[in-house]
Amino acid sequence: MSATVQNTQPTHRPFVITGASVYGEEVRDVAVVDGLIVPVAEAPADAIRVDGTGCVLLPGLVDLHTHLREPGREDAETIETGSRAAAKGGYTGVHAMANTNPVSDTAGVVEQVWSRGREIGLVDVFPVGAVTVGLKGEHLSEMGAMANSKARVRGFSDDGVCVYDPVIMRRALEYVKTFDGVIIQHAQDLRLTEGSQMHEGPVSADLGLAGWPAVAEESIIARDALLAGHVGSRVHIQHLTTKGGVNIVRWAKSLGYDITAEATPHHLNLSHEEARSYDPRFKVNPPLRTDEDIEALREGLADGTIDIVGTDHAPHASEDKDCEWAAASFGMIGLETAVGAVQAAMVDTGRMTWRDVARVMSEAPARIGRVEHLHGRPIADGEPANLTLIDPKAAYVVEASTMASRSRNTPFQGRELPGQAVATFLRGVPTYLDARFDQTL
Amino acid sequence: MTGTLLGAPDISRALTRIAHEILERNDGADSVVLLGIPTRGLPLAERIARKISEVEDGFDASARCGALDITMYRDDLHKQPIRSIGTTSVPSVGIDDQVVVLVDDVLHTGRTIRAALDAIKDLGRPRAVQLAVLVDRGHRELPIRADFVGKNLPTSRSERVDVHLTEIEGEDAVILTNGRGGDDA
Amino acid sequence: MRHLLGTPQLSRDEAIQILDTAAQMAATQEREVRKLPTLRGKTVVNLFFEDSTRTRISFEAAAKRLSADVINFAAKGSSVSKGESLKDTALTLQAMGADAVVVRHWASGAPQQLAEADWMHGHVINAGDGTHQHPTQALLDAFTARRHLVADPDGKGLDGLKIGIVGDILHSRVARSNVWLLTTLGAEVVFVAPPTLVPVGIDGWPVTVHHGLDEAIEAHDLDALMMLRVQRERMTGGGSAFFPSPEEYTRLFGLDADRLGRLPEHAIVMHPGPMNRGLEISAEAADSPRSVIVEQVANGVAVRMAVLYLLLAGEESAA
Numbered sequence: 013m014s015a016t017v018q019n020t021q022p023t024h025r026p027f028v029i030t031g032a033s034v035y036g037e038e039v040r041d042v043a044v045v046d047g048l049i050v051p052v053a054e055a056p057a058d059a060i061r062v063d064g065t066g067c068v069l070l071p072g073l074v075d076l077h078t079h080l081r082e083p084g085r086e087d088a089e090t091i092e093t094g095s096r097a098a099a100k101g102g103y104t105g106v107h108a109m110a111n112t113n114p115v116s117d118t119a120g121v122v123e124q125v126w127s128r129g130r131e132i133g134l135v136d137v138f139p140v141g142a143v144t145v146g147l148k149g150e151h152l153s154e155m156g157a158m159a160n161s162k163a164r165v166r167g168f169s170d171d172g173v174c175v176y177d178p179v180i181m182r183r184a185l186e187y188v189k190t191f192d193g194v195i196i197q198h199a200q201d202l203r204l205t206e207g208s209q210m211h212e213g214p215v216s217a218d219l220g221l222a223g224w225p226a227v228a229e230e231s232i233i234a235r236d237a238l239l240a241g242h243v244g245s246r247v248h249i250q251h252l253t254t255k256g257g258v259n260i261v262r263w264a265k266s267l268g269y270d271i272t273a274e275a276t277p278h279h280l281n282l283s284h285e286e287a288r289s290y291d292p293r294f295k296v297n298p299p300l301r302t303d304e305d306i307e308a309l310r311e312g313l314a315d316g317t318i319d320i321v322g323t324d325h326a327p328h329a330s331e332d333k334d335c336e337w338a339a340a341s342f343g344m345i346g347l348e349t350a351v352g353a354v355q356a357a358m359v360d361t362g363r364m365t366w367r368d369v370a371r372v373m374s375e376a377p378a379r380i381g382r383v384e385h386l387h388g389r390p391i392a393d394g395e396p397a398n399l400t401l402i403d404p405k406a407a408y409v410v411e412a413s414t415m416a417s418r419s420r421n422t423p424f425q426g427r428e429l430p431g432q433a434v435a436t437f438l439r440g441v442p443t444y445l446d447a448r449f450d451q452t453l
Numbered sequence: 454m455t456g457t458l459l460g461a462p463d464i465s466r467a468l469t470r471i472a473h474e475i476l477e478r479n480d481g482a483d484s485v486v487l488l489g490i491p492t493r494g495l496p497l498a499e500r501i502a503r504k505i506s507e508v509e510d511g512f513d514a515s516a517r518c519g520a521l522d523i524t525m526y527r528d529d530l531h532k533q534p535i536r537s538i539g540t541t542s543v544p545s546v547g548i549d550d551q552v553v554v555l556v557d558d559v560l561h562t563g564r565t566i567r568a569a570l571d572a573i574k575d576l577g578r579p580r581a582v583q584l585a586v587l588v589d590r591g592h593r594e595l596p597i598r599a600d601f602v603g604k605n606l607p608t609s610r611s612e613r614v615d616v617h618l619t620e621i622e623g624e625d626a627v628i629l630t631n632g633r634g635g636d637d638a
Numbered sequence: 639m640r641h642l643l644g645t646p647q648l649s650r651d652e653a654i655q656i657l658d659t660a661a662q663m664a665a666t667q668e669r670e671v672r673k674l675p676t677l678r679g680k681t682v683v684n685l686f687f688e689d690s691t692r693t694r695i696s697f698e699a700a701a702k703r704l705s706a707d708v709i710n711f712a713a714k715g716s717s718v719s720k721g722e723s724l725k726d727t728a729l730t731l732q733a734m735g736a737d738a739v740v741v742r743h744w745a746s747g748a749p750q751q752l753a754e755a756d757w758m759h760g761h762v763i764n765a766g767d768g769t770h771q772h773p774t775q776a777l778l779d780a781f782t783a784r785r786h787l788v789a790d791p792d793g794k795g796l797d798g799l800k801i802g803i804v805g806d807i808l809h810s811r812v813a814r815s816n817v818w819l820l821t822t823l824g825a826e827v828v829f830v831a832p833p834t835l836v837p838v839g840i841d842g843w844p845v846t847v848h849h850g851l852d853e854a855i856e857a858h859d860l861d862a863l864m865m866l867r868v869q870r871e872r873m874t875g876g877g878s879a880f881f882p883s884p885e886e887y888t889r890l891f892g893l894d895a896d897r898l899g900r901l902p903e904h905a906i907v908m909h910p911g912p913m914n915r916g917l918e919i920s921a922e923a924a925d926s927p928r929s930v931i932v933e934q935v936a937n938g939v940a941v942r943m944a945v946l947y948l949l950l951a952g953e954e955s956a957a
Binding site: 209212 | 646743754839
């Protein structure tokens with residue numbers, strides 16, 4: 013894949029992406045003029061041609077689960093470095109989690125995050141608001157103000173911690189119905205996971221690391237599925253990791269509850285066996301689980317029980333990972349490796365097509381985040397040109413030091429992934445092309 | 454000049470002579486104890502002790518013979534793979550104020566004996582220490598000499614002297630071969 | 639053997655070599671001069687991120703009796719306040735030229751991280767990490783058991799012996815180390831603990847589990863009983879208690895004179911110390927002739943001398 017960029021004209025020059033397989037199906041050229049997809053015949057003769065031969069063209073990817081760390085931990089990630097990581101990974105929209113410092117629990121903070129994202133312009137940053145003030149789980153935050161702000165917040169989450177109190181969870185679910193919001197739950201029973209370090213099972217027993225039982229996740233999923241059903245509201249369960257969790261979501265959906273669920277690229281690929289290295293790069297919340305759980309997640313994602321892949325991109329400064337396992341922070345970066353990891357787990361295994369990938373990495377997350385008027389749109393004439401070009405044969409060995417993220421905590425360090433995003437367009441502007449972010453320079 | 458240099462009868466005669474020399478030098482065996490340096494010094498010490506007891510009434514071969522493992526006193530530990538530590542057994546009469554006769558198979562650089570002298574110092578204070586070896590092949594690196602020698606064998610450094618004993622190899626022989634390096638004793 | 643991180647990595651031959659070497663080391667400790675020149679010029683650092691006077695002085699005595707230089711380094715920093723990082727500490731030790739680092743750490747896996755990261759080159763000896771491993775404790779337990787229960791022990795394992803480990807298995811690095819070492823040496827291991835103190839996920843461990851000491855004594859001819867320390871505060875505190883009361887624990891799992899009397903006559907009683915007399919072990923049991931608890935301490939020095947010797951005495955390239 014290469015683009016013939018001859019000069020440095022402004023970036024909303026017309027493009028024609030040639031030879032790519034659209035949704036991994038038919039091969040056709042796609043023309044982009046003034047930020048919209050247009051019939052190829054309407055593209056001017058001097059349109060820049062991007063050779064997509066052998067590549068797959070998907071709607072721009074949307075992450076419902078990103079930590080950009082700004083404000084507060086700019087040493088780990090900024091909205092700018094996170095936006096670069098997103099663009100490089102094929103994303104045109106990311107939902108930025110609320111566990112910043114200060115917490116994104118007011119209209120002021122979410123507008124600041126939103127406008128900083130706009131300034132940088134590499135990816136649409138959709139702030140997620142906190143459910144409770146300061147993520148403390150005690151008082152509901154002013155979700156209405158955030159929803160009505162310029163940031164137009166629809167997703168609310170205390171991610172990082174669980175909304176643990178059942179009454180507060182119930183009220184939050186009810187309250188967000190006002191503006192068609194969704195409560196994005198980090199399902200974790202806090203009492204059952206006090207001091208927990210990794211999945212509770214044979215590996216934790218061997219390693220002497222405090223166990224994190226699957227039930228600590230599943231019991232909250234079950235509770236919140238029932239609560240959402242009871243009050244008739246929307247709940248989205250983040251990062252499913254267990255077979256039991258998949259089964260509960262499947263059951264709740266069968267009852268017609270408005271529940272959606274997510275799996276991460278790392279939980280789809282890596283098991284608790286990785287902890288035997290005691291390398292904190294494999295420490296994550298919720299923890300890596302068993303092969304049987306991985307199998308259930310893949311099955312659930314393929315059959316639609318799990319609606320989306322969310323990266324849970326969680327950058328951490330090196331001093332928070334270059335330490336003892338028990339002292340290390342939970343989390344892994346994931347924006348730049350998501351395409352390759354999903355391809356490895358789902359496409360190359362024959363469980364999903366690229367059409368399905370478009371659904372779980374773009375259309376469904378856009379719909380759950382209520383940004384489906386902007387993202388996850390069809391690749392069709394007249395639609396906004398948010399596009400991701402993926403080379404499924406561009407296998408590469410992951411090397412943290414070459415990543416766009418400010419942090420280095422990738423669990424795929426030194427491993428080969430089968431493919432990667434090679435070009436990303438946000439409203440017709442290439443945000444990542446020929447391994448560069450800014451095409452105007 | 455390679456091949457078997459000493460056979461079983463030669464070795465037996467040499468040990469008999471050494472036993473007699475020990476008795477002569479020390480006016481009998483009243484205060485003599487023998488310490489064999491494992492691996493092959495130990496059976497040699499036991500044989501010499503038995504030969505002494507054959508001519509010296511009242512010499513209890515088993516009570517006056519012990520083993521001295523010198524592994525932990527070597528100065529070349531860091532140049533070798535890990536060595537197993539052998540047993541050290543002090544004769545039941547002890548070594549304080551005794552004449553200790555150290556027994557080894559081959560005297561070469563003298564470093565083993567240097568280590569043995571250090572080891573003895575940590576076990577007690579003998580009146581005197583003497584050294585008996587089956588073969589002295591030369592190439593000393595320290596100012597050490599043997600008091601009792603079975604056979605002086607001039608060798609080149611590249612040659613190798615192997616002592617075989619019935620107790621260990623099932624035969625008695627001293628064999629000279631051309632080889633890289635040599636016995637480091 | 640480059641490091642001693644845990645007992646699962648020890649082969650039977652390696653374990654027996656350590657025990658045999660420890661026997662020779664123990665013999666040297668009965669001499670007039672107990673100090674050996676073996677490790678002259680080597681530097682051993684005792685790096686303790688967690689207080690343990692007993693273990694530290696045992697390693698210190700072992701290193702000093704082999705003539706190594708010993709540096710004691712009590713690193714600040716707990717699980718609560720991180721303090722100096724493991725990485726910076728390791729870089730400091732590297733700069734000091736440590737040939738071996740004896741690490742005690744509150745975090746499981748820290749010694750492995752030190753050994754595997756590219757921060758320092760010295761040999762790493764795990765002196766207890768979190769709730770993971772404490773290999774020299776298991777080696778001294780095995781050494782003590784072999785001495786008492788195996789005739790002419792040199793070169794032998796613990797084949798056919800049945801050894802019970804009683805108490806807080808869940809949080810015990812001693813139990814985790816012993817289960818693998820004792821099994822490697824041919825013994826059969828029996829765990830005795832309330833279900834709350836047995837780790838989830840040990841189906842693959844070579845153990846039989848009992849939930850009462852009487853039942854275990856009845857079911858097996860135990861050759862040795864190892865009583866683990868029960869931390870009173872942790873065990874019965876508030877809503878996270880592992881058992882209802884110390885009294886109930888003692889009734890079901892404590893070793894007293896009566897239970898001692900029902901063990902086979904040759905059976906020995908071990909304890910890694912420090913003991914809670916009256917909780918997991920009664921004074922009569924602790925002081926009985928069958929108790930080898932004091933001897934364990936002496937054997938600890940010999941075993942640690944053996945480990946230091948085997949790691950440090952050989953040529954560097956072969957290490």
